[in-house]
Amino acid sequence: MSNPSAAMLVIGDEILSGRTQDTNTNHLAVSLTNAAIDLKEVRVVSDDQAQIVAAVNELRARWDNVFTSGGIGPTHDDITADAMAVAFGVGISVRDDARAILQTRSDMLGIELNEARLRMARIPDGAVLIDNPVSGAPGFSIENVHVMAGVPAIFKAMVATVLPTLTGGMPVISKTVRLDMPEGEIAAPLGELAKRFSEVSMGSYPFVLAGRFGTNIVLRSSDTDLLAAAFDAFIVLFPNGQPQ
């Protein structure tokens, strides 16, 4: 049985302009891999309603789960919540439970829950709130789409909340071996090995380290015994391989 699938939708001009290096995708990717959910596609789109709506509708139809990051703050260009309402064809308004969270937070900080902040309580009808232990303003899940903040600390906290609620398949285990050889030397014997162990995926990741070519080989399987057998066969082929 194959694992459940997922997609990531990053919303934000600051990623596309190069001003900000996106790290949320990598965090999500690692978390999903550990949860035996396969991340199959990532998209980054700008703060543009039509682009967001089109992307989320394609992704939620194609994959089991969709995670979004960005665009749920208090400023005029934070349009993700409204775009989600359009994508799902539902209404959106300030919701009492979300407002209560923001009010509690504002009281605690001694600040005013002004109109800008109140925008963060606008939640599409039928959505379930995602707790934000960092700064209060909640994310939300609507059907299979999980809408989260772009600030990495908040994004991480929201992923930690949402992930355990999703069903994973069999966890995948991996073994990484470093070879101080260029990929071209490895390709042919690795291809042979991949044929022998068709249920062990074998990824080959070249790198240049201090001017030297090397390759990391990652063996992955959900079957521990098969992984061990493939690893042993690999080391016979490449005795100089350094397990990482």
Add this chain to the structure above:
Amino acid sequence: MSNPSAAMLVIGDEILSGRTQDTNTNHLAVSLTNAAIDLKEVRVVSDDQAQIVAAVNELRARWDNVFTSGGIGPTHDDITADAMAVAFGVGISVRDDARAILQTRSDMLGIELNEARLRMARIPDGAVLIDNPVSGAPGFSIENVHVMAGVPAIFKAMVATVLPTLTGGMPVISKTVRLDMPEGEIAAPLGELAKRFSEVSMGSYPFVLAGRFGTNIVLRSSDTDLLAAAFDAFIVLFPNGQPQ
């Protein structure tokens, strides 16, 4: 008049599994912003032909330029070149000019141009090669799609080659000089030279050849006379430089 648009297509299971943090997108985003080209969309897809073909066909129809990274190495999972041929409906085969580049490189390194390495000379019909000063194996441009390597050092070198041709300015000419010296020996005098010739870009691409450190220097300019003057000054500084 609005800026030309662009999309990035990252191809690679290693990004989706979280094993590798993609940095090529951010490099491209910054480079495009500096060149007044607007990056409008990014997609990451797995090493799957149907997914690559669908994504590149959507992106090349929608945006002025498409850049891809990953999947053009020698191993069985490097399927980007074949996927591009399918996307464009053209043939693909080992091309003489690409094979000659790999043969020269292999001879230089004293290694065999084996079947795995020869896969890297498979180029879709009608494509234009993109120089790879780091490890030889070329990328290629086909119509508005620029297919580049995933290894960041090579990706950067290829972006530096392709980008000036897109800005509507004068075509860029380049001269490559090989130095059998580590990059650290070259950095200071090269920096001085770069100041003297501010309109000639000077890229430095380290490599290891038979255990010794070397560096390819690529001088790029749209001004032939200025490029020649910079080249002459370079050779005065580095009389052992071997033009490539």
